[in-house]
Amino acid sequence: MQRFILIAVPYAWLLALFLVPFVIVFKISLSDIALAIPPYTPTLKDGFAAFVAGLDFENFAFLASDDLYWKAYLSSLQIAILSTFMTLCVGYPIAYAMARAPEEWRPTLMMLVILPFWTSFLIRVYAWIGILSSEGFLNQFLLWTGIINDPLTILNTNAAVYIGIVYTYLPFMILPIYAALDRLDGSLIEAAEDLGCSRLQAFWLVTIPLSRNGIIAGCFLVFIPALGEFVIPSLLGGSETLMIGKVLWEEFFNNRDWPVASAVAVILLLILIVPIVLFQRNQQRQAEEET
Amino acid sequence: MMRLSWFNVTSLTLGFAFLYLPMLILIIYSFNESKLVTVWAGFSTKWYGELLQNEAFLEAAWVTLKVAVLSSTFATVLGTMAAYVLVRGGRFMGRTLFSGMIYAPLVMPEVITGLSLLLLFIGIGLDRGVLTIVLAHTTFSMCFVSVVVSSRLLTFDRSLEEAALDLGCSSFEAFRLVTLPIIAPAVISGWLLAFTLSLDDLVIASFTAGPAATTLPIKIFSAVRLGVSPEINALSTIMIGIVTVGVITASIASKRNVLRQQNEERAAAQS
Numbered sequence: 001m002q003r004f005i006l007i008a009v010p011y012a013w014l015l016a017l018f019l020v021p022f023v024i025v026f027k028i029s030l031s032d033i034a035l036a037i038p039p040y041t042p043t044l045k046d047g048f049a050a051f052v053a054g055l056d057f058e059n060f061a062f063l064a065s066d067d068l069y070w071k072a073y074l075s076s077l078q079i080a081i082l083s084t085f086m087t088l089c090v091g092y093p094i095a096y097a098m099a100r101a102p103e104e105w106r107p108t109l110m111m112l113v114i115l116p117f118w119t120s121f122l123i124r125v126y127a128w129i130g131i132l133s134s135e136g137f138l139n140q141f142l143l144w145t146g147i148i149n150d151p152l153t154i155l156n157t158n159a160a161v162y163i164g165i166v167y168t169y170l171p172f173m174i175l176p177i178y179a180a181l182d183r184l185d186g187s188l189i190e191a192a193e194d195l196g197c198s199r200l201q202a203f204w205l206v207t208i209p210l211s212r213n214g215i216i217a218g219c220f221l222v223f224i225p226a227l228g229e230f231v232i233p234s235l236l237g238g239s240e241t242l243m244i245g246k247v248l249w250e251e252f253f254n255n256r257d258w259p260v261a262s263a264v265a266v267i268l269l270l271i272l273i274v275p276i277v278l279f280q281r282n283q284q285r286q287a288e289e290e291t
Numbered sequence: 292m293m294r295l296s297w298f299n300v301t302s303l304t305l306g307f308a309f310l311y312l313p314m315l316i317l318i319i320y321s322f323n324e325s326k327l328v329t330v331w332a333g334f335s336t337k338w339y340g341e342l343l344q345n346e347a348f349l350e351a352a353w354v355t356l357k358v359a360v361l362s363s364t365f366a367t368v369l370g371t372m373a374a375y376v377l378v379r380g381g382r383f384m385g386r387t388l389f390s391g392m393i394y395a396p397l398v399m400p401e402v403i404t405g406l407s408l409l410l411l412f413i414g415i416g417l418d419r420g421v422l423t424i425v426l427a428h429t430t431f432s433m434c435f436v437s438v439v440v441s442s443r444l445l446t447f448d449r450s451l452e453e454a455a456l457d458l459g460c461s462s463f464e465a466f467r468l469v470t471l472p473i474i475a476p477a478v479i480s481g482w483l484l485a486f487t488l489s490l491d492d493l494v495i496a497s498f499t500a501g502p503a504a505t506t507l508p509i510k511i512f513s514a515v516r517l518g519v520s521p522e523i524n525a526l527s528t529i530m531i532g533i534v535t536v537g538v539i540t541a542s543i544a545s546k547r548n549v550l551r552q553q554n555e556e557r558a559a560a561q562s
Contacts, residue, residue, distance in 0.1 A: 002463060007383055010373040010433070014392040017430040021407030024414055038413055094306035097299035109303070111542055116310055118534045120491050122508050122515070123527040127313035130320070130519045135329050137316055170310065228400025230494055235515060245402045252406060252498075262410070265403045276398050 022269075029262035030055035040259050059263035069264065072242040073271065079158065079233075079243060080226040083165040087222050088215065090166055091173035095214075096207075098174070099181035110178075117171045124168050125235050132160050132236070156238030164232040169225070173218040180214025181207070213286045220279035228268060244268055314531060321524035328519045338525040348510060348526065355490060355507040358421060362428035363485035369429065370436025370485070371478055375466075377437065378444040396434045404431060405498030412499065419501030427499040428489040435488060436481035443477035444470075476545065483541070487534075 031054070034041040042054030063069045098109045116124060131137045132155040139151040154160050184207065192202040208215075230245035237243070244264065252261040321339075325332035342348060373393055380386075396404065408427045409419075417423055451473070455465040471478070493508040500506060514523055 003380070006372055007376050007380060007389075010369045010376065010437075011385070011389055013369055013430070013433070014373075014389070017408065017411070017426060018392050018396060021411040024410045025403070025407045028410060090306070090309070093298075093302035097303045097306075100296075100299050101303070107542075107546075111538065112307060112310070115535065115538050116314070118487055118538055119314070119531055120508070120527070120534075122491070122493055122511055123317070123530060124313070126511070126515050126519075126523065126527065127317045129515070130328055131313055131316065133329075133519070137329065140329065167309070167313070224398045225400065228402055230402050231512075235512075245400060248402045248406065249494075258410070261406060265406055268400060269403060272398075272400070276395070279398065280394065 025262045025265055027055070028259055029059055029266045030057065031259045032056075032058065033257050033259050038258070039256060059259050060267070062260065063263055063267065068242075069247065072244045072247045073267070075242045076227055076244040077271075079161060079165070080223050080229075083162050083169075083226055084219050084223040086162060087166045087169055087173045088219060091170055091218065092177055092215070094170075095174045095177035095181055098178050099184070106182075113171050113174050113178075121168060122231060125164055125232055128160065128164055128167065128236060129155060132163070155236065156241075158237065158241055160236035160238075161233050161241055161243075164236045165222075165226050165229065168232065169222040172221040176217040176221065177211055177214040180211040184210050213282065213289075216282050217279070217286070220275060220282070224272060224275055224279065227272065317524055318528045318531065321521065321528040323521060323524075326521060328521055328524065338521040339529075342522050342525050342529075345522065347505075348507070348522075351505050351507045351510040354421060354504050358424045358428060358496075358506060359486050359489040362425045362432060362489045363482050365425070365429040366433040366436050366485040367478060367482045370433040370481055371440050371474075373433065373437040374439075374441035374444055375470075378441050393434050393437050396431045397438065399431075401492070401494035402498075405495040408495070409498040418503075419499060420503045423499045423501070424496050424504065424506065427495050428485075428492065431495065432485035432488045435484050436478075439481040439484060440474060440477045443474045447473050476548070480541075483537075 028040055031040040031042065033039060042051045094113075098106065098113075101109055129136075133139075134151045134153060134155070136155070138154070139148075142148045143151065154163075188210070189202050189206050192206045193199065197205065228245045229243060230249055233241045233243040233246045234249070237246070245268075248261055248264045248268070251257050251264060320328055320331075322334050322336060323331055324335040324337070373389075376383075377390055377393065405427070408423075408430070412419060412423050412426075447470075451469055452465050455469045456462065460468065491508065492506075493512050496506045497509055497512075500509060511523060511526065514520060
């Protein structure tokens with residue numbers, strides 16, 4: 001009996017507040033927009049037969065025909081992939097240096113990486129507005145040093161979105177790579193060097209392959225949330241920044257077209273299923289390798 | 292001992308400068324006299340004073356705090372139960388679905404979670420307000436709690452529980468007297484994680500909050516859209532300060548805990 005309650009309570013909670021809502025999103029994505037409350041048709045009040053008959057794939061056909069949505073999905077993918085790669089390039093040297101730092105520094109360095117993670121996401125994105133704007137600190141600094149003569153426009157462009165994603169997701173990249181490098185046996189690298197590898201070769205042939213799991217985990221942890229990101233493109237991006245999270249938000253709050261917003265969500269979910277499954281496989285394999 | 296090469300020193304310095312300079316600038320300029328945030332005009336704490344008189348912000352802060360305390364407490368209870376079921380529950384019908392539902396919200400885009408919960412609340416005719424935000428936050432943060440707690444449950448010695456059961460404890464007593472004290476640090480950090488996630492959340496709260504309840508991130512977001520303001524800088528500084536003190540205290544406390552445990556083990560080994 002106790003066991004039943006223990007399983008049933010969290011199970012029922014997740015079913016009601018996680019799974020059922022998705023079924024509703026899917027159902028509404030098959031409905032049509034209507035001037036009513038709620039603003040779509042059909043609803044179950046029309047009777048079950050009429051309800052089923054009223055569902056169709058019209059919204060998906062609409063998404064396929066309107067190139068705004070295609071472009072938004074593609075440019076979200078592009079932004080997510082590129083910024084994941086950039087985060088990796090910034091994060092790997094930091095993780096590497098942390099793993100090479102003296103033992104007694106490491107807890108402090110770890111804490112310095114984790115601290116921004118606990119700090120409000122919104123505030124960290126906001127901090128960049130003051131830096132990147134045309135009268136911002138970056139332009140002031142560059143003008144002062146004489147590198148540029150006219151202020152650069154960075155805020156409200158895609159460049160600002162890339163900077164924002166790299167900045168906010170950097171800890172997610174550093175931590176798994178650091179964990180992998182920390183476990184790495186230093187004598188393997190010495191062996192490679194003894195056997196005639198240059199330092200660079202040893203790094204490329206030994207260190208990188210052995211930290212592969214950390215790299216993969218870090219990349220997924222950045223890529224998956226970056227794909228559906230809303231806050232960064234809407235605060236740092238401009239009118240030309242097309243990201244699907246922003247499109248969904250505007251479709252829902254500004255156009256009040258719930259069926260289309262739901263269809264956008266369903267497709268985003270379908271795109272995400274592949275990386276999510278790959279990520280979970282990677283995590284499982286890692287867990288098995290450790291035991 | 293390994294010595295740091297110049298390359299490693301450079302990447303650490305540049306890396307941490309990149310992580311911390313933006314926040315540092317924000318903090319410094321919250322003490323700026325001028326309304327123009329990028330021009331320094333002398334030290335002043337007047338923006339903090341104005342912040343304390345801004346009723347709308349205080350009201351939103353109070354709502355946010357209420358939501359965070361309630362949702363993180365519910366999430367800790369539910370998440371610990373879920374972790375126990377996942378690690379100790381054995382086989383039961385729908386176990387795969389259950390573990391899928393625990394892991395999926397961790398990587399789900401917030402816009403989708405927010406939209407789906409809103410459509411549910413409207414579907415069942417629940418008025419949007421504090422209650423709906425608490426329900427939404429509890430749902431996604433219980434999954435984070437359960438991941439934190441289950442990783443602790445996986446590593447601890449199961450024979451301790453079995454010994455308690457053999458000595459006549461009921462399974463609930465064994466949990467309360469043996470398991471819970473051992474996993475307590477993970478449960479506490481799960482609560483803290485859930486609390487922070489709730490304080491921080493903008494997207495899901497925007498979908499599930501009604502006109503009756505506005506949280507601080509929603510308030511900040513709508514203010515920030517209009518540009519940088521010294522009041523928001525002051526508010527951010529307060530929030531960064533609280534988090535910093537919290538994280539440092541927690542890490543010192545856990546370090547002490549580890550040291551004490553090591554000492555006790557050593558003493559036990561010697562006697």
